[in-house]
Amino acid sequence: MLFDMDGTLFDSEPLWDLAIEELAREYGGEISVEVRLAMVGRSVDESMLLFHEGIGQPWREAAASAAWIYDRVSGLFATDLVWRPGAQELLHEVRAAGVPTALVTSTNRRAVEVALDTLGRHNFDAVVCGDEVAFTKPHPDPYLRAAKLLNVEPADCLVIEDSPTGVASALAAGTRVIGVPNAVTLKPMTGLTLLPTLAGVTLAALAASPAQAG
Template structure:
């Protein structure tokens, strides 16, 4: 029985494709301080990779007297404003690898816990047709670390998880992608991903190509899809 070939690559957005985490953190800090609270960098790191409603509940516990939905909307608007002002802060090598995948005809999907309007803003600012499908936080049946967002993306693309490579930067994202059955690469940024189940860890995407992803996928499946 032959191993399935690489049919699609699924990307996390914040922290993986684009380095927007500083935008989120500064927006969280400003919101909490507006209610007289304080917000440390260590506290902000706890929110990396969390679903937005889970993050909102943590901010409520820190003193933000707003509904979960209002917190999510406020932070999303603030980050979108930064993106429009400063452009898309791609992580090193991410734009080039994404463009290479498109040129090679490999399907691509964006799987993010950010709201759809936030994802659309990022994608609209990319200067080429970057993704075949987007699954956003307000569209997933359950958030990361559940596998649902990745399974929804596979279904929308018409591919099996065994035909997919997923790229993530956070423990919750990695657990979600691994649980879906995809071959998963961790590219850490702000938080440790040790023990989160990545099948490979790449320090950077700089210099990586479609061929590298295909080779990783083939090797992973040859091992039976295990670590």
């Protein structure tokens, strides 16, 4: 089973919101809700392009802004991560059942290493970070890499995602997908099973879902 991190396992989007809003103020600007939502699930380069355009400063360097945000978010990950309802329980059940498991995120390795202190490194057989693939979500590379690391076929994988970008990546990789919307609405589509929450969701229920059977 392959899990996204931000917005799926953790309700961490508010922490990203805080860092992004702080940097916008540092630059003397303000980020709109629409631009912030457009950034969810995207690569660092795409997010920084949207961010700089959103505050009216397209000339700024993406690398410098990304470094600032990751510094801030890494600090927040150390103290303020909150599990989404049912996520921790499902992850523990999956691991107890011996199901091969990977974390697949667009977040970079430095911040993920901090998050793993809360997630538990022992809960994942593989971890794929955004700065470790040639193309990140919505490209299929992250999920294809995760399947390869687990030595399984993508078609045999079930992905848990929260964002349109992540869902697009997982579907493009040929996996089955469970969507649990958080900050951004997910639209029904072929290959995607939508759940309002992971609270009370069991491994047996996922095995019986349309996504698992397709």
